[in-house]
Amino acid sequence: MTSKLTISKIKTILKQKPSPEFIKKLTNDQRKGAQAQLKSYLRRLDKIEKRKVLFEERFSFEKEYWNEGFSYVAGIDEAGRGPLAGPVVAAAVILPHNFDLLEVNDSKQLSAAKREYLYGKILEKALAVGVGFADNKLIDEINIYQATRSAMKEAVAALTIRPQQLIIDAMQIETEIPQLKLIKADARSVSVAAASIIAKVSRDHLMSYYDTLYPAYDFKDNKGYGTAKHLGALAAYGVTPIHRKTFEPIKSKFAEEA
Known part of the structure; x- marks a missing residue:
């Protein structure tokens, strides 16, 4: 009988994957506190089930390729196309078929702390991870679009397992590997x-x-984007070796200092 347990004890048990028998007994516990804990538990369970369904939907492209015999499918995405400074970075990830981190979603929808946590988990669970870079000099030389493609190609080449299929967020790269260009892929795959x-x-x-090299520009917080503090530092100190000289307002306002 759960009626002999304190509400605090019931709450603790409900956090530890309780058995169906316990839930059945708790249903018959008439105390308001017990029923409140049960309702809270069932709401959490419902949320998890909905997240599982959405997660499985986001695995639909991979599963289709797996069913066709392509065991190694690599997802590819980039970060840093818009900032005024720093490189564009691309990553390629091949996940195992039993990957089950429900929280993995478009990085823009996650907090910085959650991204850091999932970063470690993905590195731990992925079959292979490759990272590619295109620095500001290459960006200025061949433009951001082509530099992004270059970084993505480098990320694929860095994989320790050769993928049989690529899924790329809104782009295509030079490769003999079959590739799917998927709009908003980071939210769909x-x-x-x-x-x-x-x-x-x-x-x-x-x-x-x-x-740490250029503290006045506040790169730790703005990641190279044109915030007021960043633009103020540009006006006061000029461009650094990592600034993109072909990006506005650097191109117009600070070109003579480059």
């Missing part, structure tokens, strides 16, 4: 979402390092 997290966190770590 778990593999691409995983790649978006790896790319974003990898770039954030790099920008935090650059912050």
Whole structure:
């Protein structure tokens, strides 16, 4: 009988995957506190089930390829196309068929703390992870679009397992590997979402390092984007070796200082 348990004890048990028998007994516990804990538990369970359904939907592209015999499917995404400074970073991730991190989603929908946590988990569970970089000099030389493609190609080449199929967020690259160009892929494919997290966190770590070299520009917080503090530092100190000279307003306002 759960009526002999304190509400606090019931709450603790409900956090530890209770048995069906316990839930059945709790249903018959007439105490308001017990019923409140049961309702809270059932709501959490419902949320988890809905997340599982959405997660499985985001695995639909991978599953289709797996069913066709393509065991190694790599999701590819990038981070850093828009900033005024730093590289664009791409990642390629091949996930196992039993990958079950329900929280893996488009990196833009996650907090920085959650991305950091999932970054470690993805590295731990993925079959292979590759990262590619295109620095500001290459970006200025061949433009951001082509530099992004170059970083993505480098990320695929860095994989320790050769993928049989690529899923790429809204782009195509030069490769003999079959590829699917998928709009908003980071929200539609778990593999691409995983790649978006790896790319974003990898770039954030790099920008935090650059912050130690050029502290006035606040790269740790703005990641190279044109915030007021960043633009103020540009006006006061000029461009750094990691700034993109072909990007506005650097091209117009600070070109003579480059």
